[in-house]
Amino acid sequence: MVSVNDIDRLFLQSILSRRIVSDKLFKLLWMKCKDAAKAVNPGLEVDVTETSDQLMGRMNKKLDPLNLEIKTIYDEHSGIKLYGLINGTGDPNAQLATSYTVSEIAFFKAIVQQIMLGNDECYSISSMAALRESNPIKPKMTKSQAEGVLNSFVTSGWLLKSSRGRYSLAPRTLMELGLYLKNTYDNDGYVECTVCMEILTRGTRCWNSPCQARLHHWCYDRFSKTRAEYECPRCRENWSLPANKERMIPIGEEAAKEGYDDLPRRRRADSEEEDEMEVDEDTEEERPQRKKSAPKKGRAAQAESEDEEPEPTQTQSSAQNDDEDEPSQPARRRIRRKV
Incomplete structure (x- = not known):
């Protein structure tokens, strides 16, 4: 029954x-x-x-x-309430392990990093920039394979792809990986809405540069429509004036300008050392050899001294030159007489 x-x-x-x-x-x-x-x-x-x-x-x-949970999140643009059944671990490896390989998960995490660390809080990445993130992945992905994985991220609801061909984080990623994003990018790309205190990757922010006020589009609309005159909840600048409304700065893909993806890309602190090592190796290969090297100590100097012949002194050099100038003479035999 x-x-x-x-x-x-x-x-x-x-x-x-x-x-x-x-x-x-x-x-x-x-x-x-x-x-x-x-x-x-x-x-x-x-x-x-x-x-x-x-x-x-x-x-x-x-x-x-x-270790499962139903959570809610609001769509960043429309404000529609969404429900999702997620894994309670909040880790990308656990969330994607059932559908993707280890290399594909590493590819996804690299894309998420570039989205979170985008210039001017654009929180998006172009198709070409996303494909570049597959280059360091081992085993090596072909371009067609990387494109296929990107499409899979979109169809599975992990990423959004706009009409401009830019990728951004989908509501599923914000919901299921919210804890991971906060722990990984807190104070370095992770921001919250001043009104609803939820993660924010698209919306608007106060034009006052020292001010940290950031609002989702729907939070801003609700905030502005509930009062005739309204001001910034942080710095108290008047937002209700028509001229000031135009000064609001966009967050998300609207903030992405042409050429942003060609600028030097930021990396998290734990990968900066690897980047610096790669740069140093490239620089060392391009740098011409010096005529004189710094004096070495210890075994290195001893090894070099054994491998290299000592340079002749000035006296030895002049004597050697004189010997070379004189004609060669036959060797004399010394005869010893008996007395």
């Missing part, structure tokens, strides 16, 4: 198959699951007053032993 537990399992399976759903679809799926159960068991009693948040809390209690 069908029970309430069967409804819960059917609902979780429907969420798992979709990964991320809107608030509207979240409610619709729950209603369809209840209707399907009642069709089999008309006498089944189901709580019809349960809200979406209450339903999510009840599901999470069942998912906790499995």
Whole structure:
């Protein structure tokens, strides 16, 4: 006989198959699951007053032993509430391990790094720049293989690709890897909305350079429409003036200008040493050899002294030159007489 537990399992399976759903679809799926159960068991009693948040809390209690969780996030542009069933570890290796190889996960993490460390908080990367991130990956990826993996990241909901061909982080990545992004890029690319305190990769920020106020598009719209005059929640600059509205600075792909991806790319601190070593090696190969080298000590100097012949002194050189100038004479035999 069908029970309430069967409804819960059917609902979780429907969420798992979709990964991320809107608030509207979240409610619709729950209603369809209840209707399907009642069709089999008309006498089944189901709580019809349960809200979406209450339903999510009840599901999470069942998912906790499995290290799974239903979380919510708001779409950064539209503000639509999204629900997703995620792995509680929050690590890219665990999240992507079931669908991607080790090299493909390394490729994804390299792309995420370049998106998070983009110039002027553009939080996006061009197609060519994304493909370049596959070059250091071992085993080596061909260009067609890298393009295929990039398309897979998009279709799986990890990345977004705009009409300009730029990649950015999708809501699934922000939801499932939010903890990883915060721990990895905190104070170095990771920013939060001043209003909702959620991660921000597209929105707007105050034009006052020392000010740290940043808002999602929908947070800014809601913030500005609730009052006739409004000011920056941080520095108190007047945002309501028409002239000041135009001074707001975009965050996200709108901030990406032509040539941004050709600029020197930033790297995290743990990879800067590797980059410096590569630069030093290249520089050393291009640098011409010096005529005189610095004096060496210890075994290195002793080894060189044994390998190299000593240079003749000035007296030895002049004597050697004189010997070379004189004609060669036959060797004389000394005869010893007996007395």
